[in-house]
Amino acid sequence: MARSTTKKATSSKDPVNIESRLEVLKTYKIYIGGQFPRTESGRYYVPTNAAGKKLANVCLSSRKDFRDAAEVARNAFGGWSSRAAFNRGQILYRMAEMLEGRRAQFIEELVLQDVTRAKAEAEVNLSIDRLIYYAGWCDKYQQILSSVNPVASSHFNFSVPEPTGVVAIIAPQDTSLLGLVSVIAPVIAGGNTCVVLGSYNKPLCPVTFAEVLNSSDLPGGVVNILTGKVSELAPWFADHMDINAVVYCEKDAATQKLLKEKSALNVKRVILYDKVDWTSENGQSPYFINDTQEIKTTWHPIENIGGGGSKY
Amino acid sequence: MIAAKNSIHIPDFRLSPRVDQVGIEERAARVTKRSIKNEAKMNGLLLALNMIDLTTLEGKDTTGKVKQLCYKAQHLHDAYPGLPTVAAVCVYPSMVKVAKEALGTSGVKVAAVATAFPSGQAPRDVKIRDTKFAVDNGADEIDMVISRGKFLEGEYNFVFDEIAMIKEACGDARLKVILETGELGSYDKVRRASDIAMYAGADFIKTSTGKISPAATLPVTLVMLEAIRDFYYATGKMIAMKPAGGISKSKLALHYLVLLKEVLGEAWMNNEWFRFGASSLANDLLMQIMKMKTGVYQSKDYFSID
Numbered sequence: 001m002a003r004s005t006t007k008k009a010t011s012s013k014d015p016v017n018i019e020s021r022l023e024v025l026k027t028y029k030i031y032i033g034g035q036f037p038r039t040e041s042g043r044y045y046v047p048t049n050a051a052g053k054k055l056a057n058v059c060l061s062s063r064k065d066f067r068d069a070a071e072v073a074r075n076a077f078g079g080w081s082s083r084a085a086f087n088r089g090q091i092l093y094r095m096a097e098m099l100e101g102r103r104a105q106f107i108e109e110l111v112l113q114d115v116t117r118a119k120a121e122a123e124v125n126l127s128i129d130r131l132i133y134y135a136g137w138c139d140k141y142q143q144i145l146s147s148v149n150p151v152a153s154s155h156f157n158f159s160v161p162e163p164t165g166v167v168a169i170i171a172p173q174d175t176s177l178l179g180l181v182s183v184i185a186p187v188i189a190g191g192n193t194c195v196v197l198g199s200y201n202k203p204l205c206p207v208t209f210a211e212v213l214n215s216s217d218l219p220g221g222v223v224n225i226l227t228g229k230v231s232e233l234a235p236w237f238a239d240h241m242d243i244n245a246v247v248y249c250e251k252d253a254a255t256q257k258l259l260k261e262k263s264a265l266n267v268k269r270v271i272l273y274d275k276v277d278w279t280s281e282n283g284q285s286p287y288f289i290n291d292t293q294e295i296k297t298t299w300h301p302i303e304n305i306g307g308g309g310s311k312y
Numbered sequence: 313m314i315a316a317k318n319s320i321h322i323p324d325f326r327l328s329p330r331v332d333q334v335g336i337e338e339r340a341a342r343v344t345k346r347s348i349k350n351e352a353k354m355n356g357l358l359l360a361l362n363m364i365d366l367t368t369l370e371g372k373d374t375t376g377k378v379k380q381l382c383y384k385a386q387h388l389h390d391a392y393p394g395l396p397t398v399a400a401v402c403v404y405p406s407m408v409k410v411a412k413e414a415l416g417t418s419g420v421k422v423a424a425v426a427t428a429f430p431s432g433q434a435p436r437d438v439k440i441r442d443t444k445f446a447v448d449n450g451a452d453e454i455d456m457v458i459s460r461g462k463f464l465e466g467e468y469n470f471v472f473d474e475i476a477m478i479k480e481a482c483g484d485a486r487l488k489v490i491l492e493t494g495e496l497g498s499y500d501k502v503r504r505a506s507d508i509a510m511y512a513g514a515d516f517i518k519t520s521t522g523k524i525s526p527a528a529t530l531p532v533t534l535v536m537l538e539a540i541r542d543f544y545y546a547t548g549k550m551i552a553m554k555p556a557g558g559i560s561k562s563k564l565a566l567h568y569l570v571l572l573k574e575v576l577g578e579a580w581m582n583n584e585w586f587r588f589g590a591s592s593l594a595n596d597l598l599m600q601i602m603k604m605k606t607g608v609y610q611s612k613d614y615f616s617i618d
Contacts, residue, residue, distance in 0.1 A: 067609055236609070239608045240608070240609040240611075241609060241613070242609065242610070242612070265608065266611070
């Protein structure tokens with residue numbers, strides 16, 4: 001008898017009461033080498049939207065996270081760059097498919113980060129289309145960017161693009177998803193691997209995008225995504241000797257100068273996209289792929305061997 | 313026998329101390345948590361560099377490869393003058409002459425693996441001839457393997473006698489005894505094999521050939537360091553230690569140095585009494601040293617190829 005009274009008392013305070021349920025903030029973890037570790041530093045920050053709502057607990061990455069990411073990106077480079085171009089295209093297409101499957105989640109996150117619902121839908125749609133766009137270019141930019149060169153000696157002379165290596169990317173800070181996708185896609189379409197720092201104030205989509213990458217056949221280490229302060233990490237992005245190019249998208253002149261100066265140490269390419277509108281048609285082009293390619297020219301001696309006058 | 317000559321009492325190896333597995337592993341894990349400040353780290357990295365036995369032990373080794381390795385031993389990274397050299401170059405007996413000539417008067421020693429390395433499955437006279445050949449060609453140190461099969465059968469006298477005979481064949485060369493801990497199966501057996509090797513005349517005890525996985529680990533090294541400590545207390549004789557195989561990162565090398573310092577102390581903290589058997593560790597140490605010096609993360613592109 002006593003037992004049943006107790007039971008009744010508990011059920012009157014139903015634990016599954018939506019009104020009184022405490023909200024659990026997700027720890028948005030970083031993405032290194034196909035894994036989701038917390039930052040090695042143990043630090044995090046809580047960005048808020050315009051209404052002052054706390055968005056999430058986000059990792060405040062340190063230089064050691066960057067170092068670890070650069071190392072796995074270097075290890076992943078050989079496999080990714082030597083993959084068949086067609087296969088890279090298939091994987092980029094798969095990324096678009098997985099992003100499509102998570103449309104609703106990305107739209108919600110963008111709305112939470114102060115984008116209107118209509119614009120959020122447009123941004124996610126454009127991001128998916130952009131991945132498809134670069135998926136198509138994976139096995140075609142080589143024909144556009146390479147050339148057979150007329151030379152004045154008996155040589156067959158041709159130039160072909162090759163990926164530059166590991167690219168450190170500071171993604172556009174004013175958009176959460178579209179800017180990120182627009183700078184990552186051409187870099188990996190060209191066979192490079194990368195370490196990306198997402199937007200500081202709008203870090204939700206970069207981490208969720210990492211979850212998309214993780215389920216889309218992309219080998220671990222090809223794209224590594226960190227969250228944190230640009231001012232803290234930019235110097236390390238620029239002077240790491242094992243990074244071959246740096247991408248920066250803001251107009252901040254002091255940071256541009258810092259990146260250029262420090263990159264001189266190992267003659268990194270410094271690529272500035274401070275005038276690009278990612279929402280426009282100009283936000284996509286094979287020339288973005290070209291920015292992280294190196295052109296290799298080969299001189300091949302020739303003789304007259306063909307009766308028809310063909311010289312190689 | 314050597315041990316008998318020095319009138320050291322030889323214990324019954326069946327009674328070697330048993331090892332507390334949980335305790336050893338926990339203690340070894342604890343040394344990886346030590347905070348090492350910048351200055352100590354720099355000193356540790358330079359010390360570790362100076363303790364390396366730069367090793368190439370492959371069927372495809374050529375005289376060219378060995379000469380290249382010997383050059384590297386003396387010129388680790390010329391962009392940073394004043395670096396120490398490695399302790400020794402470790403090769404097969406057939407390459408000792410080449411290495412000896414290439415190293416000249418640099419002070420870098422030549423170590424040779426002998427006694428039918430890595431399996432040790434050969435008749436005793438072959439092993440002795442193998443050893444003598446290396447010594448005659450100028451090897452300063454001999455790395456021998458114990459007969460693990462006999463050890464596991466419980467033939468401790470056989471193993472003991474073999475080590476003593478090889479020691480005799482070594483003459484002035486220092487003898488490193490490889491226990492191949494990855495094949496022994498338990499910490500108790502590692503401890504027992506360490507005791508046998510030390511009482512039979514080893515100058516060094518060494519974990520592994522590098523051909524078997526697992527190779528050197530922190531707990532196994534801790535067991536062997538404790539055996540060395542107990543042997544020192546019992547006989548007053550210092551024995552050197554060489555973990556080998558699987559140590560390719562600076563951080564791990566520093567963990568080993570912490571372990572060494574905490575178990576055996578300052579007297580062992582030099583390349584007379586401690587070595588790392590490694591090949592790719594050298595470059596990682598160099599990259600860390602250059603990172604400390606320049607403040608910039610380094611790239612393999614700017615260092616020699618292993």
